[in-house]
Amino acid sequence: xxxxxxxxxxxxxxxxxxxxxxxxxxxxxxxxxxxxxxxxxxxxxxxxxxxxxxxxxxxxxxxxxxxxxxxxx
Numbered sequence: 001x002x003x004x005x006x007x008x009x010x011x012x013x014x015x016x017x018x019x020x021x022x023x024x025x026x027x028x029x030x031x032x033x034x035x036x037x038x039x040x041x042x043x044x045x046x047x048x049x050x051x052x053x054x055x056x057x058x059x060x061x062x063x064x065x066x067x068x069x070x071x072x073x
Contacts, residue, residue, distance in 0.1 A: 012066070015059040022052030 030045030032038075 012059045012063045016056055019052045019055035019059060023049050026052055
């Protein structure tokens, strides 16, 4: 049981890191679209950034829920 909790905690940490990476990539793509004058790349970057933000918020909420549901000893 303890291994399952540790594994799940690591997954939320990994999920947060991946979502931060996705936010950064989306921001870079958005800036690239602005610099090249390509509105499609700019919009795609914004979409990627928004998806990363949602993933981060979801992972954060999962982590908070786990902390609330931890059994007190």
